Amino acid sequence: MVLPTWFVTVQIRKRGLLQKRERSPRETRTFATEAEAKRFAGMKLEEGLVVFAGTINPYSPKRLILSHDVAGWLEEQIESNEDQRG
Template identity: 40%
Template sequence: MTEQDIWYVSYRSNITPKRADEDRCVRATRRFKTEAEAKQFAQEIINKGWSAIAGTLNPYLPKKTVPSTKILDWIAGED
């Protein structure tokens, strides 16, 4: 039995909306088996100048969400 993904990182990508009149931010999400992998990927996203949020996937407990305003603290282990 393989381990299930527990963490996700959702980030603003460099994908341009299909229609020129769309005024929205396109987001993408990746899933990870460990918090360390999620933190590493989030750091890569932040280094690109993009915003990111993270958290645990349902039904994993305890539930944890990391807003973009706290992502750097989470990466540094100060959460």
């Protein structure tokens, strides 16, 4: 069994629809690979939702992708463990 190493958190409501004092409901899912996390994050970003992601402790190196950086993260080349060994 592969343990999840990535999480993606999505703000359930689109921007601009929240009242000033209303909390932002969020949903978080975990993924075994960065590629899976990117696929999910990309779908939610296309829906106009606020998305952020990162690695789950104790995974190293630690990454946190803030909402304003998600589009750039989605465009990054994914390096597999096999590529790093070779």
